[in-house]
Amino acid sequence: MKADPKGVLTGAHYLDGDYACAEGAIAAGCRFFAGYPITPSTEVAERVAQRFPEVGGVFIQMEDEIASSIAILGASWAGKKSMTVTSGPGFSLMQEHIGLAAMLETPCVIVDVQRGGPSTGLPTLTGQADMMQVRWGSHGDYEIIALSPNSPQEAFDLTIDCFNLSELYRVPVFLMMDECVGHMTEKVVIPKPEDIELVERRWYTGPKESYLPFKPDEDLVPRMVKAGDGYRFHVTGLTHDERGYPVMNWQAQEKLVRRLVEKIRKNADKIIRYEEEETDGADVVIVSYGISSRVAYKAISDARKQGIKVGFLRLIVVWPFPEKRIYELAGKVKALITVEINYGQIALEVERCAKGRCKTLLVPHGGGWVHNPDDILDAIKEGLK
């Protein structure tokens, strides 16, 4: 399916990451937005509020993030592509409905423009410390997909990918931006509508009587219908069977939760995306994402000038995590070094996946600013030892 020309501002623009994300959503066909203002994500909402009347969408500023995060689920069940946007504290408030979205297998996109925390922390300054919250923040077991852009161009492109992945796997998909990318202005090229490929919702098309809301296809994802189409279906956040009816026993729990987890884990190879540079023959490999990856480039080029063989693995899809690739690399290098604006979230994953085959180092940062490239260079030298 191609993008609706109405929503696509084809051409080259100067946009910040927040605006680019809004344009990506509109190009992807998002026509319902519910949100609550919070720095540094607010510009996404402002841009959507400005643009939606031109494209036939509904924008509503809800009373809080709790409301926003469930309003988008209602809208999705009414057949619209829907999204909300927030930052740290608002993201924490949304957690219960991230679980509901996973449980009801509701396509939706949630953007978190990360700032420094915990608590109110550094509202206007950057951070990358929600990476574990997005993975594990709601209660219970479930899997999500999260992408992380490192430029306004990617904020546009990856927002479209978020919508496509959420329709394909019927999961909430997250764009884990950071304040720097959100507020950085760069050239963004918006393609022609016919060059934007969109994934259509996987509608159920069989006979009405035999519709089962949670009967999975072979790839473990069930087909969807929407309210008002005459199926008279029921869905519940309680553990349920294929009919969507609650069933309170461990067998039903095992069947449902296993599938919610496996539909992502078993398709992980299709979802995972990263950018790799000069890892062949590298002595150390930097692992990074978002704004930190751009700072790491500087340290990497400094190191290369000194003759050090440094490779680079930039995560585009952060969850599911590229476990296999990290394991392979760990068998070939002296050290894997994670650069991120937190005290070790993705670094823990790298360490887990390396399984002791090489040194694993973290270049931490508390948030509020980006790394000093010299600190990364020092870590590279430490890794060589």
Next chain:
Amino acid sequence: MSEIEANIPSTTQTTAGHPREGLLRMDRMPHIWCPSCGIGPTLSAFLIALEKSNLNLDKVAVVSGIGCTGRVAGYVKLDSFHTTHGRPIPFATGLKLANPELKVVVFSGDGDLVAIGGNHLIHAARRNIDIVVICVNNFIYGMTGGQVAATTPETAICSTAPYGNFETPFNLPHLMDTCGAVYVARYTALDIRRLSNAILEAFNKKGFSFIEVIAPCATLYARLNRLGTGLDILKYYHDNSVIKHNADPRELEIKFQGPIIVGKFVDRERPTFLDAMNQRFKTVLGDKYQLYGMTDECVPEAVVEGGER
């Protein structure tokens, strides 16, 4: 459950079937509600109103939160959503705004809608989101075992107010009136006919309608407060509820075992969220703006003719 109640032969399951079978998920019966709970009759009143209405039932969606009342969504044979505690109204808001063709009914408990969900309730009324809210007020939290609610009358005993409640309860019709609901009514679960008529009226209103149903929680509220059986409570409603349409909403508070004023209190017209949105955008953007979810005829005349700039 008393021994007498336990021994009542279950006739409904063996004879001709339930009168509203077509609207219920019979494959989920028996339901979880206690004998003489007020949720069942409230559901009956809702189904009667549905039958009497000329609504296309394929386009009716029911959204519930969590609690004994919240289970309603699971029993109706309609598009139905059992969501999270306190949040059915924002879910319904998304559903309705994304597809304005739907008739969206939120059916939940007082704890769900007024305590944890209070913020959503007042804002949906203020915005005049076009949904019907049916609030079963049993003065207590049923599902979690009889804790104090935002509606518990002063001095009533609850499991977390063992010495009697000392907080001031909400007067829900007054709250909803001041927030701008276009239709506000209250009946007891005894008065199924009036209650179903009120629900029917609410179906025909455009905008945010709120119906409070005073319902017995025979198992918890009645037992903790020594009010007898569910039947005793219904008798109490019979003797102590007073119909007073258009009563001043400020005077509708409910005292412990005091009189219960019922009736229709608010019935007004006000642009809904989508009406106001369409009106504003048409005024400012003119013909560039395509009306959302309605045709040109539906927009108030003043706007079609030009309006201010």
